[in-house]
Amino acid sequence: MLVIQNLQARVEEKEILRGISLTVNAGEVHAIMGPNGSGKSTLASILAGKQDYEVTGGSVEFAGEDLLELDPEERAAAGLFLAFQYPIEIPGVTNTYFLRAALNNVRKARGEAELTMTEFMKHIRSKVEMMELDPSLLSRSVNEGFSGGEKKRNEIFQMAVLEPKLCVLDETDSGLDIDALKIVANGVNHLRGEGRGIIVVTHYQRLLDYIVPDFVHVLMEGRIVKSGGKELAHELEAKGYSFIEEELAAAR
Amino acid sequence: MTTDLKAKADAFTEIFDSAHAVLNTLADGRFADVRERGIHKFREYGVPTHRDEEFKYLNLRHLNESAFKIAYGATVSRGDLSHPIVGTDAITLAFVNGQYAPELSSADTLPDGVYVGPFDELPFEVDQAFEKQFGRVANLVSKLGTTNDERFTYLNQAFFADIAVVFVPENVIVERPIHILNVSTANLGAFVAAPRAFAYFSANSQAKLIESFIGLTGDYLNVPVTEVVLESGAIVEHVRVQDETLAATHIGTQAVHQDASSSYTAFNVNFGGQVYRNDLNVWLNGSGTETRLDGVNVGTADQVMDNHTRIDHAFPHCNSFEVYKSVLRDQAQGIFNGKIFVYEDAQKTDAKQTNQALLLSATAQMNSKPQLEIFADDVKCTHGATIGQLQKDALFYLQARGIPKAQAESLLVYAFANDVLARISNEAVRQALETRLFDKLEVA
Ligand SMILES: Nc1ncnc2c1ncn2[C@@H]1O[C@H](COP(=O)(O)OP(=O)(O)O)[C@@H](O)[C@H]1O
Ligand SMILES: [Mg+2]
Numbered sequence: 001m002l003v004i005q006n007l008q009a010r011v012e013e014k015e016i017l018r019g020i021s022l023t024v025n026a027g028e029v030h031a032i033m034g035p036n037g038s039g040k041s042t043l044a045s046i047l048a049g050k051q052d053y054e055v056t057g058g059s060v061e062f063a064g065e066d067l068l069e070l071d072p073e074e075r076a077a078a079g080l081f082l083a084f085q086y087p088i089e090i091p092g093v094t095n096t097y098f099l100r101a102a103l104n105n106v107r108k109a110r111g112e113a114e115l116t117m118t119e120f121m122k123h124i125r126s127k128v129e130m131m132e133l134d135p136s137l138l139s140r141s142v143n144e145g146f147s148g149g150e151k152k153r154n155e156i157f158q159m160a161v162l163e164p165k166l167c168v169l170d171e172t173d174s175g176l177d178i179d180a181l182k183i184v185a186n187g188v189n190h191l192r193g194e195g196r197g198i199i200v201v202t203h204y205q206r207l208l209d210y211i212v213p214d215f216v217h218v219l220m221e222g223r224i225v226k227s228g229g230k231e232l233a234h235e236l237e238a239k240g241y242s243f244i245e246e247e248l249a250a251a252r
Numbered sequence: 253m254t255t256d257l258k259a260k261a262d263a264f265t266e267i268f269d270s271a272h273a274v275l276n277t278l279a280d281g282r283f284a285d286v287r288e289r290g291i292h293k294f295r296e297y298g299v300p301t302h303r304d305e306e307f308k309y310l311n312l313r314h315l316n317e318s319a320f321k322i323a324y325g326a327t328v329s330r331g332d333l334s335h336p337i338v339g340t341d342a343i344t345l346a347f348v349n350g351q352y353a354p355e356l357s358s359a360d361t362l363p364d365g366v367y368v369g370p371f372d373e374l375p376f377e378v379d380q381a382f383e384k385q386f387g388r389v390a391n392l393v394s395k396l397g398t399t400n401d402e403r404f405t406y407l408n409q410a411f412f413a414d415i416a417v418v419f420v421p422e423n424v425i426v427e428r429p430i431h432i433l434n435v436s437t438a439n440l441g442a443f444v445a446a447p448r449a450f451a452y453f454s455a456n457s458q459a460k461l462i463e464s465f466i467g468l469t470g471d472y473l474n475v476p477v478t479e480v481v482l483e484s485g486a487i488v489e490h491v492r493v494q495d496e497t498l499a500a501t502h503i504g505t506q507a508v509h510q511d512a513s514s515s516y517t518a519f520n521v522n523f524g525g526q527v528y529r530n531d532l533n534v535w536l537n538g539s540g541t542e543t544r545l546d547g548v549n550v551g552t553a554d555q556v557m558d559n560h561t562r563i564d565h566a567f568p569h570c571n572s573f574e575v576y577k578s579v580l581r582d583q584a585q586g587i588f589n590g591k592i593f594v595y596e597d598a599q600k601t602d603a604k605q606t607n608q609a610l611l612l613s614a615t616a617q618m619n620s621k622p623q624l625e626i627f628a629d630d631v632k633c634t635h636g637a638t639i640g641q642l643q644k645d646a647l648f649y650l651q652a653r654g655i656p657k658a659q660a661e662s663l664l665v666y667a668f669a670n671d672v673l674a675r676i677s678n679e680a681v682r683q684a685l686e687t688r689l690f691d692k693l694e695v696a
């Protein structure tokens with residue numbers, strides 16, 4: 001579904017991604033872990049189509065298409081979803097208006113009929129409940145004045161509504177208390193399964209107790225330096241990132 | 253130089269000479285002297301140039317070259333009025349080119365003592381209020397600041413024909429909005445019109461006032477003056493909609509007096525005009541008042557939109573809150589000047605002013621000048637101005653959710669401007685203006 005090959009990118013003169021290769025197949029959950037500043041958000045943002053980064057090498061193929069050639073909205077239409085580490089506040093645009101516009105654009109791309117407001121409200125009802133969103137948030141401006149936890153739950157709520165093929169979650173766990181974490185994990189697990197790929201970017205192992213990954217990759221200084229199964233996350237939790245640094249140093 | 257200035261005023265003197273005889277047949281000649289004084293005062297100043305401080309950025313040279321006649325005799329039928337604001341339910345008092353238009357006005361049964369009509373035989377109580385305040389609100393007698401530049405108020409005084417009069421007695425709440433509808437049509441040639449309105453809200457009354465300026469055809473000069481008086485405890489929401497033709501020049505004065513504990517909220521919404529200017533002056537005449545001045549300007553092509561606001565905080569414990577927003581596209585130009593004067597006695601004043609502009613092209617421009625002059629020491633006064641482009645992060649967020657770039661852009665622009673309209677309390681009025689905003693921004 002997603003094939004990243006030797007991806008390199010920089011901002012201005014700064015090299016951030018130094019050759020990343022990663023393949024995600026339908027039905028798989030991959031966790032990407034790494035210390036702050038290692039390039040996790042950069043990778044996630046490049047996948048979603050953010051313009052700030054210059055891709056200097058490598059390729060990304062998504063559902064048979066050259067992803068890097070697509071505009072952000074075309075990527076969303078093709079089924080890619082990024083849950084932002086820092087969701088953006090948009091004063092003056094209500095959550096419902098925004099999400100219906102998003103859904104209808106995505107549906108149009110899939111060749112499905114657009115939903116009327118009534119149909120839309122019906123479509124989202126169970127998802128509002130699943131994410132335990134206060135219904136009043138729907139008529140408020142997008143993310144404006146939401147608490148940190150509400151913003152993150154709103155991201156996963158949007159994901160549940162848009163039903164993407166590939167979900168990329170950028171530190172969705174940061175700043176969440178344990179109850180909110182469980183709600184978020186439950187939302188993600190609902191989407192897990194046949195035909196869908198999930199990439200969970202996180203700094204801590206905690207979220208992975210609830211969203212159990214099939215693969216874990218360690219990203220350091222713009223490279224995937226180690227990959228393994230879910231036990232790698234536990235090892236990192238127990239020993240910290242330094243043990244990998246030591247391993248790498250020994251190997252050199 | 254002197255001949256130059258004289259020539260400028262002379263164009264309007266000629267119009268005056270040809271028109272005042274007719275104008276003075278109105279209201280039994282009651283305003284003949286007022287008009288004489290008006291033209292006399294205007295002649296002292298003439299058409300402003302960029303050397304005049306209050307008109308520094310506003311180019312009005314074209315007023316010297318245009319051949320305006322005094323507005324007279326135009327008619328408009330209901331079918332010509334498609335503007336969404338015209339369709340909102342309201343007690344409507346209509347004028348065409350400054351002349352009373354009963355055929356476009358509504359016939360309503362009004363609450364006891366409420367008067368909404370042209371200046372005519374006024375009921376006793378209304379006449380008293382009129383006599384006491386007419387002309388006094390428009391001309392600011394202030395202690396602070398450079399003298400107010402009131403030349404166009406004088407021009408109105410020289411040329412006004414009929415007067416829209418609104419009066420609400422003590423303790424009366426008028427639920428339906430009161431709409432003063434000013435329609436302009438230059439199908440009989442270029443003209444100058446001077447719509448005049450006088451709205452008086454007695455103690456503890458409540459009302460919603462809509463004032464609209466709707467242009468249908470052609471090139472004209474509109475110099476309206478509106479005087480608004482709020483006695484103590486009155487609560488008024490005033491929506492002023494300017495949607496003149498794209499060839500018209502609109503130079504307005506909106507003058508407000510607020511007595512103690514009154515609350516005045518103004519929404520100035522501007523879509524039209526080749527050149528638009530409005531001076532909104534609020535005189536706070538007692539303690540404990542609330543004032544909220546909000547504005548939205550949407551300029552495209554080579555429109556010029558100039559808002560001057562002035563609040564005189566002359567008494568303690570008064571709040572004023574002001575947000576003006578502009579969306580400027582193409583070669584449009586925006587001007588904002590916000591004066592706040594806090595007098596020595598006006599302790600515990602809380603005044604906040606914000607001016608924001610969104611420039612959607614490299615050739616659009618905005619000149620913003622806050623002017624706070626504070627002579628009391630225990631006050632809270634802040635101002636902020638931002639001039640910028642669309643927020644890239646927000647645009648990316650919308651696109652990343654599947655919303656195409658063009659749609660995302662217009663959505664953000666709409667949201668920016670609509671943020672102000674969303675506060676209008678009457679739903680029908682709000683929706684009418686949102687519809688117009690949608691239309692003007694060509695939101696996909
Ligand atoms: N827009 C940007 N401009 C400049 N530097 C950036 C930008 N985005 C990321 N960086 C830098 O790139 C590195 C990786 O950042 P990021 O991808 O956010 O890391 P992570 O998400 O793993 O914490 C950091 O050193 C960060 O400062
Ligand atoms: Mg990050």
